Structures are given as C-alpha cells and as structure tokens.
Amino acid sequence: xxxxxxxxxxxxxxxxxxxxxxxxxxxxxxxxxxxxxxxxxxxxxxxxxxxxxxxxxxxxxxxxxxxxxxxxxxxxxxxxxxxxxxxxxxxxxxxxxxxxxxxxxxxxxxxxxxxxxxxxxxxxxxxxxxxxxxxxxxxxxxxxxxxxx
Amino acid sequence: xxxxxxxxxxxxxxxxxxxxxxxxxxxxxxxxxxxxxxxxxxxxxxxxxxxxxxxxxxxxxxxxxxxxxxxxxxxxxxxxxxxxxxxxxxxxxxxxxxxxxxxxxxx
Numbered sequence: 001x002x003x004x005x006x007x008x009x010x011x012x013x014x015x016x017x018x019x020x021x022x023x024x025x026x027x028x029x030x031x032x033x034x035x036x037x038x039x040x041x042x043x044x045x046x047x048x049x050x051x052x053x054x055x056x057x058x059x060x061x062x063x064x065x066x067x068x069x070x071x072x073x074x075x076x077x078x079x080x081x082x083x084x085x086x087x088x089x090x091x092x093x094x095x096x097x098x099x100x101x102x103x104x105x106x107x108x109x110x111x112x113x114x115x116x117x118x119x120x121x122x123x124x125x126x127x128x129x130x131x132x133x134x135x136x137x138x139x140x141x142x143x144x145x146x147x148x149x
Numbered sequence: 150x151x152x153x154x155x156x157x158x159x160x161x162x163x164x165x166x167x168x169x170x171x172x173x174x175x176x177x178x179x180x181x182x183x184x185x186x187x188x189x190x191x192x193x194x195x196x197x198x199x200x201x202x203x204x205x206x207x208x209x210x211x212x213x214x215x216x217x218x219x220x221x222x223x224x225x226x227x228x229x230x231x232x233x234x235x236x237x238x239x240x241x242x243x244x245x246x247x248x249x250x251x252x253x254x255x256x
Contacts, residue, residue: 015172022170022202040202040233047204051171105174107208109241116240 003078005031005071012062013054013083021050021067028069029077033141041117042077042137048110049081049133055102057085057131075141079118080134087127095123152177154184161190166199169234174206178213185217193218198229207234208241215247 007028011017022043029042046067053065063085070078088094095115100108115121118135125131155162163181167173185193195214197203211227218225227249230238238249 015170018170018172019168037232037236040236043202044204044233044237047170047202051204051206055171105171105178105206105209105213107205107212107241109205109208113205113237113240117236 001072001078003070003072007069009067009069011065011067013058013065013085014062015051015054017065018047018050018054021046024067025069025079028071029139032071032075032077032139033143034139035142038137038139038141042079045114045117045135045137046079046081048114049079049135052110052133053081053083053085053131055106056088057083059086072136074138076119076136076138078134078136080132082130082132084130087129087131088123088125089127091123091125094125152180152184154188156188156190159189159191160194161185161188161192162194162196164196164199166201168201169203169207169210171204171206174210178210181210181214182217185214185221189221190218191221191223192226193223194226194228196228197231197234200231200234203234203237205237205241207237208243211238211243211247 009024025042025046026039029039050065063083066082068080072078093099095111097112098108100106114135118137120136122134153164161184163184169177215225225247227247230249
C-alpha cells in the first residue's frame, strides 16, 4: 500500500528498547493528531509486539528487531515489527488468549491485546527464519475542536 | 525497585509508579511478592495512580499478586487505575477475578 510517510528503526533485542519503541511510535504518530486514548492504544500494541520479539524470537541471544512505522492514506498508521529469530511453530496456538511459552512474568495476553487495540493484525512466521507482525489502526484524531482555546 | 507502601491494620497499600512493561515487570513482581510475604496482609491494595504506562506485563503482575493473596486467604484490590492501564486490564477480563474499584473520576 502507498504510504505518505515512513520511519524504519533497527535496534537490538534489549528489554530497555521496549520504552524506546513506544516513544518512537508516539513521536511518529503525533503528525496524525491522535487522541490520548489512541496514543495509549498504539504504545500498548507496539510494546507487546516488541516484547514478543525480545522474549520469544531470541530466547538465548540478542538479535535485531526492525520497527517500521508508516502513515497510510485515510490517517491509518501501520506498525510492523520484524525479527529474524526462532519463529513460531504453531501460529494458531500462539494467538490463543493466555497461551504463553514465557515465564511467570508473562500473561499470554500480548497478541489478544494487540488485536483488540488495533483494527487489523497479520502475523507471519517461519520456524528458524523469524516473525513479522503487521498492525494497522485508523486514527480518528482530535479534530479541529482540539485546537480551539 | 522500592515502592512506597503503607500498612494499616492488616491492610497493605503499595503505590506502583512508572512504566509497567516487560523490562520492569520482574523487579516489580518480586517487590510486591516480598511485601505480601513480609507483612501478611488481609487486604492488599495496588494503587496505580503513579503508573504512566502498562502493557500485558501488568496483567501477569496482578495475577501473581492475586495468587499470593489467595494463599493467605486475603483480598486483592486495584485502585486509582488511570485510563490506559484500565483498558489493558479490561481487555484481559481480569475484572472478573479482581474488581477495579475506587474509580478515578473522569478528567
């Protein structure tokens, strides 16, 4: 799909980069005049996707994570998080709420939250090759009333 | 991580703050569990008023605290939950297990 603006950021799978990914996403989305709630939704979804790459894609090593942000026609924001890690053997199982291969500090709700906070989600994974999650959300924005004093 | 906590007649209030994500979750979880183990409260209140962001790591934290309180036969309460963490908690359905009480009035 044709895009109006784009940013691509590549960073190592360090958990300290979760906050970085959220900040970058919020900064990119600012041009689309999102509401506070929309901004919260975007930050939550990107946090889940990047955390999945950090926790699951590279369980024993630090590997690259690529975050791509695109502004599409109709004030739609597309977020793509790509890793070249271990991949998901059973995508259908991974999409089940409460399913997790993570430890006690994981809830298994990451994908469920991404799906409910964004308008669409595509998950592609190949064992041994990596995983790409692509999400889109149409931003209604604050409109003109927000600019009035 | 050292959160402020108050103990008043078997009621433990823990004031959570900052971003609750995967990066911070383990430390927060251990800190909350340690406080429950030390103070053995009848009621444990997690006060979210200082939480600036929360993702699904916060759900795991609540489940963990709930287990700790269930073992003591006590009650867990979530209070002053701002809109963004509230939306995450509601998406998980956790309110069926722990009510989100003492609502903050809408801004």
